[in-house]
Amino acid sequence: AGDSIVLPDSATTVCGIEGYVCHPTAVRSERLDDLVSPGLGRHDICFAKIDVQGNELGVLHSSSRFLGVHAIKYIFLEWRPSWRGGILNLTGDEPMDMLRFLDSWQYVIMAPFAWFKEVTSDAGAWRTVSPAHFESLLQHDGDLLAVGP
DSSP states (O other), rough: OOOOEEOOOOOOOOOOOEEEEEOOOEOOOOGGGGGTTTTTOOOEEEEEEEEEEEEEEHHTTHHHHHHSSSSSEEEEEEEEEGGGGSSSSSOOOOHHHHHHHHTTTTTEEEGGGSSOOOOOSTOOEEEEEEGGGGGGGGGGOEEEEEEEO
């Protein structure tokens, strides 16, 4: 029950977060940039989910070459600014850095309507958040949707 947090062998941090199991272990992973092959040509991707327990920006940074070749229309991201400085932010990134990165790639950031005071009959509705209002997202934990150009 709960999520696992896989720590690098060099990590000495002990988890104290209820519902999480922390363990150093070998996990097979591949960087998106390693999936770019000149012979493949351009293949657009409809949807990607990035849920890496606070290292979403690291995944995005290591995907710059991939994003330059392939379009990802929708990126669903975990957004937990309350974890800043905690165990789940082993990289020390600031939450706003992820939003700025996506904005630099011309992604539009969308957040759940429930985070705002507006009333809507559609509980699953999303609202566009302009870069000028990114800071308002720091008050919320949940998921964000980035919509590509």
